[in-house]
Amino acid sequence: MIRTLRLSIYYQLLMSLRMKQALFFTLAFPMFLFVLFGNLWGQGNPEYVPFILTGILGMNVATEGIFAIGPALKDYYSSGVLRYFKKLPFNILTHFFGLITSQLIMMLMSTVLLLLTAALLFGMELTPALLARVVLGVSAGIVVFGFIGLSVAFLNVKKSSGPVQKGGLGNVVYYVLVFLSDAFYPLGDMNVVLRYVTKYSPMNPVLNIMRGEPVAWLPLVAWTVIGMSLFVVQFRRFTSTR
Numbered sequence: 001m002i003r004t005l006r007l008s009i010y011y012q013l014l015m016s017l018r019m020k021q022a023l024f025f026t027l028a029f030p031m032f033l034f035v036l037f038g039n040l041w042g043q044g045n046p047e048y049v050p051f052i053l054t055g056i057l058g059m060n061v062a063t064e065g066i067f068a069i070g071p072a073l074k075d076y077y078s079s080g081v082l083r084y085f086k087k088l089p090f091n092i093l094t095h096f097f098g099l100i101t102s103q104l105i106m107m108l109m110s111t112v113l114l115l116l117t118a119a120l121l122f123g124m125e126l127t128p129a130l131l132a133r134v135v136l137g138v139s140a141g142i143v144v145f146g147f148i149g150l151s152v153a154f155l156n157v158k159k160s161s162g163p164v165q166k167g168g169l170g171n172v173v174y175y176v177l178v179f180l181s182d183a184f185y186p187l188g189d190m191n192v193v194l195r196y197v198t199k200y201s202p203m204n205p206v207l208n209i210m211r212g213e214p215v216a217w218l219p220l221v222a223w224t225v226i227g228m229s230l231f232v233v234q235f236r237r238f239t240s241t242r
Helices: 002-018 020-041 048-078 081-086 092-122 128-153 168-179 192-199 203-211 217-240
Strands: none
Touching: 002 020, 002 092, 020 048, 020 092, 048 092, 048 128, 048 168, 048 203, 092 128, 128 168, 128 203, 128 217, 203 217
16 A cells, blocks of 8 residues: 555656646746745845745635646546546545545655755745744645645536646636735735735635734635635535446
């Protein structure tokens, strides 16, 4: 069992590292944004460096939760590959755990690269308190965005075979959640309407955890429960029609 899980993680990770698009958006693109924004607005403003660092870390978590895990599991069911996996001489859950773990390793690699860049390029001090907040925020983000990604992926699963529809809803949800939050700029300071919108965003509590700010736990828990409930309903609807 353990050897099978280890091999599953290894091969899933190997496939991810060989996908140039996934490698770019997971490792290279966040680094590019951090270095760009850090140099543009972080020079002479040391408070902005940890602000944008945690913002990009939050963006990474949303990317993994919405685009990596949910669509992959949905494709297994909608394409019929799951029936093939059931005939293999190991538990299908082992493959799923391997998939999820490999994606978490990719996100961990990106997080470590961002933290090292912040320390080496911008002189940011990586204190134990900061690292603990990052770990807690990333963990909370994986849970809430993972369930949101699953619910979105299974929402129109029977209609998602076309190239136009595939990923369309996920893109809309992703950009709304990321850009209507305080990931790159404190939008809540701009006007009352944006402050009200960001107050109920699932991204802001994740960012608040990493930034050591007061956390609105109610929206975080509410979004997790909503995402989990929608996923369960959609998953049961889909499997009952197969």
